[in-house]
Amino acid sequence: MQDAIERKRLVTERRLHPRFSTRERASVAVTGDDFSLPYHLIDISEGGMAFRYLNERPLPLTDSQMDIYLGKELFVGRLPVTVVDDRQLADNFIAKRHCGVRFGKLTPVQQIQLQAFIHCQTNSVQSSS
Numbered sequence: 001m002q003d004a005i006e007r008k009r010l011v012t013e014r015r016l017h018p019r020f021s022t023r024e025r026a027s028v029a030v031t032g033d034d035f036s037l038p039y040h041l042i043d044i045s046e047g048g049m050a051f052r053y054l055n056e057r058p059l060p061l062t063d064s065q066m067d068i069y070l071g072k073e074l075f076v077g078r079l080p081v082t083v084v085d086d087r088q089l090a091d092n093f094i095a096k097r098h099c100g101v102r103f104g105k106l107t108p109v110q111q112i113q114l115q116a117f118i119h120c121q122t123n124s125v126q127s128s129s
Contacts, residue, residue, distance in 0.1 A: 017045035020122035027051075031065035031078050038069060039099075044118060046111075048084065048102040056095040058086040066101070068114075070121060076113040080104030 020043060027038035028051050039053040049068075053059065061083050068076040085100035106114065 017047040019043040019045040019050070020118055022122050025071045026075075026121060027069045028066050029069065030059070030061070031067050041068065042098070044068075044114075044122065046103075046114060046118065048081075048100060050085075050098065050100045052089070053097055053099065054094055055097055056088075058083070058097065059099060061099075061101065068117060070117075075117050075121070076110060079106065079110060079114070 022041045022044055026041040026044075028041050028049065029038045030036050037054070039051040042050045042052060044050075061081060064081055065078045066081050067074055067078065081101040081103060083099060084102050085098070087098055089096040089098055103114075
């Protein structure tokens with residue numbers, strides 16, 4: 001039990017930026033994939049984000065870009081992402097997954113848009129996921 005707590009603490013300490021829970025209308029989608037459903041954005045930081053989606057298998061996100069939406073409006077586009085975690089959530093009738101991605105090199109405009117999103121569209125309390 002103590003080992004599990006220690007591992008969780010080490011994982012948390014690896015993050016360079018605090019994560020913040022997003023408001024309910026925030027979603028993400030793979031850039032240019034007009035057929036994919038939007039995914040529910042859980043939390044976000046300047047270094048990455050986590051989202052939930054429905055699927056039995058992990059998303060093929062190698063060398064992908066993702067867009068962040070607020071409602072139906074694009075807020076930040078073409079964020080380069082690398083998957084750091086993709087796992088199936090607890091036993092459900094419908095297969096749900098949790099995916100964590102790290103952002104690649106952002107343009108100065110993307111950095112400003114991302115900071116604005118975090119400042120204006122997240123809850124003020126740091127997330128623990």
